[in-house]
Amino acid sequence: MQNAYEYVSSAKLPTRFGEFRIHGFVEASGQEHVALTYGAWSEDDTVSIRIHSECLTGDALFSTRCDCGFQLERALQNMVKQGSGVLLYLRQEGRGIGLLNKIRAYELQDAGMDTVEANEHLGFDADLRDYSICKTMLDTLNVKHVELMTNNPKKLKALKNMGIDVVARKPIDHGITDDNIRYITTKRDKLGHAFDPHLLKGD
Numbered sequence: 001m002q003n004a005y006e007y008v009s010s011a012k013l014p015t016r017f018g019e020f021r022i023h024g025f026v027e028a029s030g031q032e033h034v035a036l037t038y039g040a041w042s043e044d045d046t047v048s049i050r051i052h053s054e055c056l057t058g059d060a061l062f063s064t065r066c067d068c069g070f071q072l073e074r075a076l077q078n079m080v081k082q083g084s085g086v087l088l089y090l091r092q093e094g095r096g097i098g099l100l101n102k103i104r105a106y107e108l109q110d111a112g113m114d115t116v117e118a119n120e121h122l123g124f125d126a127d128l129r130d131y132s133i134c135k136t137m138l139d140t141l142n143v144k145h146v147e148l149m150t151n152n153p154k155k156l157k158a159l160k161n162m163g164i165d166v167v168a169r170k171p172i173d174h175g176i177t178d179d180n181i182r183y184i185t186t187k188r189d190k191l192g193h194a195f196d197p198h199l200l201k202g203d
């Protein structure tokens with residue numbers, strides 16, 4: 001493989017929400033990522049996108065410890081409702097520390113630490129994610145102008161730094177539960193996420 005990131009192949013992906021296409025990408029390290037697309041656009045259009053980092057527990061195992069699964073579902077539903085959109089699904093589990101380290105971090109959180117303290121106790125930064133593959137993915141999918149579904153300012157900054165025109169941010173305040181309210185307020189207070197204060201009034 002000559003480039004740091006490469007497109008591999010695409011196929012139909014029917015889902016419970018509608019029929020998407022799935023596009024595979026690989027890093028030089030061998031790490032695999034996927035994008036889902038719904039509908040069609042041209043280069044001048046602003047496309048609604050979600051960049052979502054892997055969360056096996058939330059996305060596939062129905063966990064309510066975090067808001068990940070709720071946001072993933074809402075993002076796909078939004079794309080279908082709007083008639084088009086792109087999901088960049090990045091395989092950087094646990095904000096980059098990996099699945100088993102996330103479970104170690106959960107054990108520390110069960111004993112009283114917050115999500116940032118737990119990462120740091122394990123010797124990791126609070127957030128180890130890298131968004132550089134998004135440029136290859138968006139270029140391959142002919143997306144130049146985006147509306148990003150996120151509450152995370154780091155994702156907006158990363159896209160702008162790689163030359164993507166971020167036209168707007170669309171909040172994705174979905175899936176706040178009693179189980180994840182501390183996780184969400186810690187994201188707001190320590191990681192800089194934007195949340196509608198009305199949704200967090202009970203914290």
Ligand SMILES: Nc1nc2c(ncn2[C@@H]2O[C@H](COP(=O)(O)OP(=O)(O)OP(=O)(O)O)[C@@H](O)[C@H]2O)c(=O)[nH]1
Pocket residue numbers: 051052053054055056066068071092093094095096097102105106115119149150151152155172183193
């Ligand atoms: N280390 C760690 N990672 C977690 C924890 N809970 C969830 N995660 C991970 O956090 C990441 C959340 O990713 P996203 O949903 O893309 O993004 P976000 O930073 O919350 O930003 P939004 O776009 O606003 O949702 C996933 O990789 C999850 O696996 C936790 O307690 N500790």
